Amino acid sequence: MREKIRDKTRDELADHLNSIGVEASLSERKRPEEAIGNKWWRRSLGVIDIATGPISFINVVKKDRSKDSPPKWWIFLCVPHDKELPESRSVNIRTKRRKSFPIFGSVVGVDWKGQDRGHGLAKKLSDDQRTDNLAADIGNIRLQTLHDDFSGWSIEIDRKINPTREQWDSLERIALIAKDSIPYF
Numbered sequence: 001m002r003e004k005i006r007d008k009t010r011d012e013l014a015d016h017l018n019s020i021g022v023e024a025s026l027s028e029r030k031r032p033e034e035a036i037g038n039k040w041w042r043r044s045l046g047v048i049d050i051a052t053g054p055i056s057f058i059n060v061v062k063k064d065r066s067k068d069s070p071p072k073w074w075i076f077l078c079v080p081h082d083k084e085l086p087e088s089r090s091v092n093i094r095t096k097r098r099k100s101f102p103i104f105g106s107v108v109g110v111d112w113k114g115q116d117r118g119h120g121l122a123k124k125l126s127d128d129q130r131t132d133n134l135a136a137d138i139g140n141i142r143l144q145t146l147h148d149d150f151s152g153w154s155i156e157i158d159r160k161i162n163p164t165r166e167q168w169d170s171l172e173r174i175a176l177i178a179k180d181s182i183p184y185f
Helices: 009-019 121-127 129-138 165-180
Strands: 024-026 043-050 057-063 072-080 092-099 107-115 141-146 152-157
Touching (some): 009 024, 009 057, 072 165, 092 129, 107 121, 107 129, 121 165, 152 165
Antiparallel strands (some): 024 043, 043 057, 057 072, 072 152, 092 141, 141 152
């Protein structure tokens, strides 16, 4: 009975990634990585391990519906790095989508805004046409450094996704751009 009502977003994402050629497997539950992006009003649905590429795992997080709001999902793509990232040099940037008409218009461009500590990471991502197209297609993206139990980068997407192969390649490109900026810290 419990299996029937369980949220299968993580399972569906892993199956979809395997169908586009990304080797993904469901991880055992209760891993420490489930804490990434898991605030007190959210819960992790579990981790998906990625076999190759800069993105090593994905944490799927859900906020259950309430009386006044529908359910909401977040996808955290995690890029580990062996260098210790100082918390005082943390990076937190996100996409700001430009629309042809405020609120209702179609997306005509994307800018990356936020705190990048003067390393030009936001400008580099804004100038990259592939990342602009990705943000216009799948929605808001947030890139941030992680410091506690996991050292590296997190790419946060604020909705369920079923990326195409090109979109997955663009996500990996964002991960590589972020990882390459670490020596400047």
